[in-house]
Amino acid sequence: MxxxxxxxxxxxxxxxxxxxxxxxxxxxxxxxxxxxxxxxxxxxxxxxxxxxxxxxxxxxxxxxxVLIPRPETEDWALRLADLARDTLRSLTTNRPLSILDLCTGTGCIPLLLLRTLPAGSAHATGIDISEDAVSLAQENADLCGISVPADNIPHPNKRSRQSEENTFKSVLADLMHPDFVRKARLAPPYDVITSNPPYIPQVEYDRLPASVKGYEDVRALVGDPAGVALPTLPAADRDKGLTFYHRIAELVRDHDLLAAEGTLALEVGDGQAQDVAAILEGKAAMRRIDVWRDPWEKERVVVAHR
Ligand SMILES: C[S@@+](CC[C@H](N)C(=O)[O-])C[C@H]1O[C@@H](n2cnc3c(N)ncnc32)[C@H](O)[C@@H]1O
Structure with a gap:
């Protein structure tokens, strides 16, 4: 031709x-x-x-x-979608699942879940501190044919099909802010909470090639962000890239973020899985904690239930 x-x-x-x-x-x-x-x-x-x-x-x-789910992230998100389908089946009332993705970036995790779950069975919210990420995530939802929830749309014509659709909204908020839950207008409890937060320790970040540092916002990578001193971070966990996991565990504990039968799934960096499991157990009283490996046999995600 x-x-x-x-x-x-x-x-x-x-x-x-x-x-x-x-x-x-x-x-x-x-x-x-x-x-x-x-x-x-x-x-x-x-x-x-x-x-x-x-x-x-x-x-x-x-x-x-692609929306950078790295292959490791895509792998566990697809596995989590299977788990979410089980949760849907076990619900006694016929209602959609609520999904919260913290540090959503491109929105790839919730969008992947929404695309693989049945139409009308799930509504997701993605939170990020970066304005660019928040608009990108919403744009990506649009590219995936996923609409904004009705209460975010002033135009009444768009409401009619909402109950048959999965929806996504992205919200600009700082997870580290003391008043985060109110500022992000969260509506707990959530059936599924996911996060692939920044988790690279500063020393490792310093060694990354310039090609990575040039393309990724430092806030997307470093797990102990400069200028953030979480008062509850134990000395033993300092500089290990674990600040976000401590914060998420505290949010889950203090605001009852996770539904009784809900699932919390956190992606972790190399060698962090056991520390993160201990944080979730100790701070958020999570039980039934599993560590999932990625296709390369690395411990990649900590999955916990209440
Ligand atoms: C490793 S990226 C993950 C992006 C996406 N979830 C993924 O798996 O590709 C971490 C994201 O966390 C966001 N972030 C960093 N600090 C944050 C904070 N304090 N509150 C909310 N989001 C934050 C960054 O802007 C970035 O988009």
Whole structure:
């Protein structure tokens, strides 16, 4: 088939940036992702033109093709969706699940859950401190065909189908703020609480390659954020990237965030799983704590129930 002029121009532009062979491959992947996105994954752009111009500006391909759930995150989120389906089946009343994702970033975790759960069976809220992340998450929901809940839409026409749909809203709030629950307008209890919070210890962050530091906001990575002194952080846990886990455990405990049969799933960094399990048990009296491994056999997520 003859290539259209627009297609050859895109190929030429991309070839100048990354070489002809890579450009051919990447264009093919971009088109495939737009035409037939893999289950649970949505492209982060609406057109090949947009993808190519972002790529030329130096954005990594994986950021453009998918909402960065890293494969490890995607793996456990899909597994969690199975668990959420079980919870749905066990509900005595016919109501949708409520999902809260703390430190939502692109929104990839709740969006993946919402895309794989039956229509109308779940409503999710994603929280982030970054304005860019909050708008990106909402934009991603839109790209995934997931609407905003009715109480966030002034337009009455949009309300009619809400009960048949899964919905998502992203909210700007700082998890570390003393009045976080009220400021984020949370409505506990939640059936599923997820988080892939920043968890890298500062010393490890300092050793990361410039390519990672240049593309990721430091707030997305460092687990003991500068200027945040959680008074309840035990001395033994300082500088281990565990501040967010302590904060989440305290929020769950102090605000009854998790429903009685609810599930809390927290992604962890290398070697943090046992510490995080101990934090959840000690601070939030969580029981039935499991550690799930990722496809590379690393302890990756701590899953707890009340
Ligand atoms: C490791 S990223 C995770 C993003 C996404 N959940 C994922 O799995 O790809 C951590 C996110 O936490 C957000 N964050 C950092 N500090 C925060 C805070 N104090 N309150 C709320 N969100 C915060 C960052 O902006 C970033 O989007």
């Amino acid at each position: 003859m290539q259209s002029r627009a297609a050859s121009s895109l190929l030429a532009q991309l070839s100048r940036a990354i070489g002809h062979e890579s450009a051919q491959n990447e264009l093919r992947w971009m088109r495939q992702t737009l035409d037939t996105p893999p289950a649970g994954i949505c492209p982060t752009a609406r057109s090949v033109e947009e993808m190519v111009s972002r790529r030329i500006r130096g954005e990594p391909l994986q950021y453009i093709l």
